[in-house]
Amino acid sequence: DVVVTQSPLSLPVTLGQPASISCRSSQTLLNTDGNTYLNWFQQRPGQSPRRLIYKVSNRDSGVPDRFSGSGSGSDFTLKISRVEAEDVGVYYCMQGTHWPPMYTFGQGTKLEIK
């Protein structure tokens, strides 16, 4: 089974400073259909998860442009250009490429304000 590993697991950031979260998979996430099914989610305290990014780098509607996703193959990154107070929460990457369907989430990265 594919394993998805996030780092760091804890991320203290000063307001206005950038933040970066890594997501690595044990196998390439490039699907035979040419797509790479790697999503990023945000879960604010006490809330349900919210999708931020789909297929590596596509930002969802309403997501601030300070969030960006990049990467390829088995190495991916979520970047926040300037952290704001509302960004506090846990961030998860998730792969959906492999058969049989096994949608694997990373362990989560807890972002807090320093």
Add this chain to the structure above:
Amino acid sequence: QVQLVESGGGVVQPGRSLRLSCAASGFPFSSYGMHWVRQAPGKGLEWLALIWNDGNNKYYSDSVKGRFTISRENSENTLYLHMTSLKAEDTGVYYCSTGGTSWPYTSFDSWGQGTRVTVSS
């Protein structure tokens, strides 16, 4: 707008059964694959099950295969998760989420508020 409302959670004894529901609105439910995802207390997200839009194909994580059954009633825009032989480690918040309209149903673009299940004697 898309709305997913889970219900049916509660406190249940180990070994017993429970059925969760997810009422969907604001989108063409019968065209969407749907997922169940859970979150144990203080832990991360764990995918549990997928059902295709027509209900003809279902997939499960190893942790629930053989104990949980995903189903849907498209005429009522409702998704279900029937859980049997419940264990303490099944405790958590259960979310339904949209999978999109085509394979491999990786969307997860909408989520419900979750329903809490506690398995305890």
